[in-house]
Amino acid sequence: MREHLILRLVSKFLIPFIILFGLYVQFHGDFGPGGGFQAGVIIAAGCILYGLVYGLEALRQAIPQSIVITLVALGLTIYAGTGFVTMMLGGKYLDYQWLAHDPAHGHHYGILIVELGVGITVAATMLAIYYGFAGRGEPTDS
């Protein structure tokens, strides 16, 4: 892709906006269309675009593979952990109303936190799949 100047420039210009849009979809998901799944895919798509245009090595330097695995696990931990927090506060599993004094606020926080977990895991999983396919044929170590 080294010779495709336009592609490189345009994608470099676009990637921040793609990720910004992903964050919008993530955190506006409780009011509009969106949520963790869509946001995770959009953010991962931005990263994968970088990898396609600038090469796998560049993406690996930006987001190391070991961090990707950690993020996959972290997202699920956030989701399932929210359930444990609500249980410790006295409610049932994933009973968000215990997260704040006002039950409505509690539900609001709960869904934001849980969707954040979903977003992290989905984005990281997409990247892990990309690394898995793009890195095929190289000696693997993890």
Added chain:
Amino acid sequence: MISANMAALQVAVPLIGAPLCTLIGRGTRAWLFATLVTWFAFAMSIGLLVEVMQNGAFSYYMGNWPAPWGIEYRVDHLSAFVLLFITGIASVVMLFAYNSVENEIAADKHRLFYTAYLLTLAGLLGMAITGDAFNAFVFMEISSLSGYVLISLGRDRRALFASYQYLVLGTIGATFFVIGIGLLYMATGTLNLADLATRLPRLGENFVVFAGFVFLMVGLSLKVALFPLHLWLPNAYTYAPSMVSALLAASATKVGVYLFLRFLFDVFGIRFIIDTWPLAEIFMALAIIAAVMGSLVAITQINVKRLLAYSSIAQIGYIVLGISFVNLTGLTGAVVHLFNHALMKGVMFLAIGSVLMRVGGTRFVHIRGLGKRMPMTMAAFVIAGLSMIGVPGTVGFVSKWYLVLAAIERGLWPVAIIVMATSLMAVVYVWRVVEAAYFAEPEANHEIAEAPWPMVTATWILAIACILFGLTTDLTIGVAQSAAVMLLGGGQ
């Protein structure tokens, strides 16, 4: 906090344990963590069973959304029993796993292996405890997808092919299952199992419901490997890592049978089975073919693990046969055989896992003369083998006794004779192993030591359980009978 949320913790602890295992686990820590999580789940399942036996069935509402809107976890005798033996077998298998996984899986993959294991466990437990049809599908996918990963990690390269084969067929099964649920949802507008059970009879003769039923049954038959949909099973069990073979043989198909029972008796109801189609007869025919063909093919195998896999197909035949009698004795036999078969197949796969570690293979040439070299391991195998045959004093006898009784109660003498005939086939394939282990000359040129003590201990815990639950049947038969009464009484 723990006692009020036991039903949620049963699934949630293995579920959160999986990512935590990836985050904190390196080497031995991953194993230790996964083991503690499994034992905690076992403690929860004991707590749930005690609760059910004292106060009867109860529900837990996820996120405090009441059923039928929210996801309901429903714990009754049947689900508590299934939870108990899955976590029980998993707890013992984890003891075995330390040395076995060290030996079979590359060290850098350990934490991911145990992560996949915990996900499988969470999925299986979720399927057994949930009272929501779609939730059951989600957990089925969790357990299956992580199960494919576990199988593919076997050290034989054919494990990859076996895993892929299972992936394709398992996905078809899961798709059929979810199409069936979708059709039921279309007809009734609910996903809650108890709510489905009250709404379905009101619809009367409804083609959407019939189609949904057929999709569900075919999908579940694939998941439980009922003849003729068993083709994924032999390769998957043969090439998977030892602890995975033991775990999946003891639990994965069993949970499928559990959902089978739930949908047949609880959701659709016994009248639907008997009145609508000759369903019981169809299942009986398939079960008999499975028992006979599975046993016959098992006799001809040269790989002991594959022999055990075909024997599992035959045992699934017994379980479905018990269900197809549609009477109290038959159902009791089927439910108790879920447990009993898990015990004896657990012992056999663990023993063969020890052989794989010490000798390097699982074919008959590898076990020649092992009766002297690995006396403890092979003795445990023989106990489980006797149980597989159905010798009195072992768990196998208890289940066969109930199956034969149920057949006689229904006046089906030929079926009772077939059950006994297949036991004779079990004698043949168990004897082949005994003959190779005890009467063949060992390979003289290399010394083979007994397996490490955790593996021997794990194998023997299950072997002793095989005898213990064969002699004192109060717990197993008691719970199985309560479950059978509930299945036959409910859903009408």
